[in-house]
Amino acid sequence: MASVAAVTGRLRSLKAWGAETSGTPLLSEFGYGDVLMASDPHEAQLMNTHAVLMALSEDSLLKPFRQMSGMPAPGEDLGGWYTYDPDYDYRKGFDKGFAPGCTFGQWVSALARAYAINGDEATRQKVLRLNRLYAQTITADFYVRNRFPAYTYDKLLLGLLDSHTYVKDPQALAILEQTTNTALPHLPGHAVEHDVRWRMDKPADDASWTWDESYTMPENLFLAYQRGAGHRYYDLGLQYLDDKTWFDPLSRNENVLKGRHAYSYVNSLCSAMMAYMVAGSEKHLHAAQNAFAMLQAQSYATGGWGPDEMLRAPGSSDVYNSLTNTHHSFETPCGSYAHFKLTRYLLRVTRDARYGDSMECVMYNTVLGAKPLQNDGENFYYSDYNFDAKRVYKEARWACCSGTLPQVATDYRINTYFRGPQSVYVNLYIPSTLRWTEGGVTLLLTQEGDYPFEDHATFTVTSSAPADLTLHFRIPAWAPGASIYVNGKRQSGLAMPGQFAAIRREWSTGDRVELELPLQMRLETIDAQHADTVALLRGPLVLMAVKQQQDSPLPKFTREQLLAAQRISERQWQVNSANGPVTMLPFTSLGEQPYTTYVRL
Known part of the structure; x- marks a missing residue:
């Protein structure tokens, strides 16, 4: 008989980790240049994303800014989400024109961080040129015509802050001030929930005008204050905290996750952490800790969450049902970026090692296995945990995950080590x-x-x-x-x-x-109601069952067979089943093979 201890579920308790924080000094981050990586998969992701960004035409990068500001706009369209299309209608397809220019600030941020790592002068010069070219395009029209004015401003803010911090761009803060002055009149005066209409001059029947994310802005606004941009950013950070319907109930341990857009609301928890770290708000620390515990309770064994980009009701079967009703299981680069930031903040505050466990799980089982970013904008978006799964590129080019993957690739360094007093x-x-x-x-x-x-x-x-x-x-x-x-x-x-x-x-x-660290085999259930649906783990790795074809029947295992998996090569295991031997691989080794993350016992 398999040991009962070998079969576990996701964290079911809603008790937050590391609650004892009073009087404990924050751990600090090391600099990007303080850590020299010697891991091939981590370095390959950095080199891939950096090379793609360095090769992008500067006229193409500035084209939607110039077009939306009514300026001459030479150069070719990048295509995909990045293109400006004044007649865009999301109901006819999410590809061309969904979010023009929105990833620009993230790409500048990633380039600035890469310069802090490699000291490459060509990278620094590209950042400086992009900032100066962008500064020439700052107009109100850009925000009037933008479905995502708060989202875009937030990314531009971070790109300029990272340019100031890592590239030492002497004009970055002045450009940021110009950007803020221009953007603010076209942003809501407070955090507005996803799917709530606030732009009355836009078509009421076009829901995409309600998908902006003003509730994520405080994190970077507080960061701007920390980095010397001025006290107005501290005040703005407080102004845009999403308290009434989000942080206040979370601070009371009320689960209000159901139905919210997964990535952006998890990302907003980083704003709560910055409200604690910069403004000393215990309420917001409790909100972030409680929400993370709630998130863990509805996560996959991989650490991913948010099937179809939605957070789910506590105790529901939604995550289990997603194994058959969607291939959009976890919005991987964006979700990982938010997850890494949140667990990094929580670990720095609480020194609770289990936040590091969660970060490690997400890293090895999701984003480190993302397919490479392509020069034409093909990007990996969803990890697929369906019973009939396959790793594929998103159908839309230059989607939001093409902005966060380059940032993730730089940030492995600052996630690996932290510094305390001596x-x-x-x-x-x-x-x-x-x-x-x-x-x-x-x-x-x-x-x-x-x-x-x-x-x-x-x-x-x-x-x-x-x-x-x-x-x-x-x-x-x-x-x-x-x-x-x-x-x-x-x-x-x-x-x-x-x-x-x-x-x-x-x-x-x-x-x-x-x-x-003994790497024992163990099983993890999808949820308490479906104890016979399990994933096989060895240490932090989820081992996924390779299938002959994407729609071929699931292999049939007993608990004993799964826990007796045998290693047959450096990164490959085999399990005997009623259908014969089945190969088990980690997410980073699947390649193009069909697979299933979970099996039924």
Whole structure:
């Protein structure tokens, strides 16, 4: 018989993690240039997205801004969502003209972050040129003609902030001020819920004019205040907090997720976290913590959420039903970007390792397996968890996920390590080297290993002088029996699942930490009502069953057969079934093969 402990469900409790935050200083992020990645899949995603952005024509990038502002607009249309079409009607197709220019700010942000990583002067110069060309197009007409004035302003705001911070563009804040002055008269005076009509000069029968996302803006408005853009951005951040119908009930632990647009409302929880981190609002911290627990309760085993881009009612069978009624299971790059930001904020505030577990789960099982961004704008959008699933590009080019994927690819670095007073927190186990100084001492922490395919990771210290500090290592909640060795000696009582293991000592060059994380097979149910529908996991990886054809019958397994999966190559497992042996692969290794994430017992 399989152990009962080996069969689990998603987090069912609505109790927030890491609630004890009073008096605890925030962990800080390291800089993009402080982490040197040595992981091929992570680096490949960065190189792919960066190359695509660098190759984009600047006239094409500025074309919708110029057109919508009534200016001459040379160059070719990029096509897809990015194109401006004054006669656009979403009811005739979502492709050409849905969101002209909306990803521009995200692409500038990603380029600025990439420059902070690689120091490439051509990247810096492209950012500077784009900012100056964009500044020439700032007019009220752009916002009047834009279905998404708040969404677009929010992305432009972040692109200019990252240009100021990472590229040191001396004009970025002035351009931001000009942008804000022009945009504000054409934004609602407060956060407006998705699907609520507020632009009375637009057609009442065209729902797309109600899909703007003003409720996500406070995060970047508070960030602008933090980075020196002025106190008006602090005031604007407070002004656009979506309190009455969203944060207030969430802070009271009332589940109001049902029916809301998944990505944008999860993204708005980052605004709640910034309201706490910048303005000290405990209410908004509680709202974000409670909402994340609610989100976990309706997530897939992959960590993804929001089938058909909608949050679901608590206790419903909607997520289970999505295994047969949709292929649009999780809006992957956008959803991952929001998820990473939210868990990063929560971890920095609470130091709760389980937020790192969630980040890791989403990284390995969703966005790291996204198909590459193409030069013509083909982009990976949905992860598919249907019983008849396949990894495909979205039918529309240059969709919103083409904006967030380049940002995700840069941000792996700032998700991997965090800094506390005389301490470093190792959050993600990715081959890499962290470089920093502590009390005038220069230190390197080099991480090696083939985790999550092997159960160990090794860390080596290089130090210009002996340094007294604490290294913290995340012990996943699924890893009972984990162990830590320092210079070959086992450290007893430190490796507690679901916590950071703290090792304080005087560190010198050559000191070595070895981390062993037992990668046990386990099953996870889709929900409590359907305990016979399960996913197979090994450590943080969901192993997905490869099918002969997309519509071929599901393989039939017993619990014992799944838990007895045998590894037959570095990244491939096999399970015996009533239909014969079935290959099991992680999402990053599926290629073009049809698969199913869940099977019925």
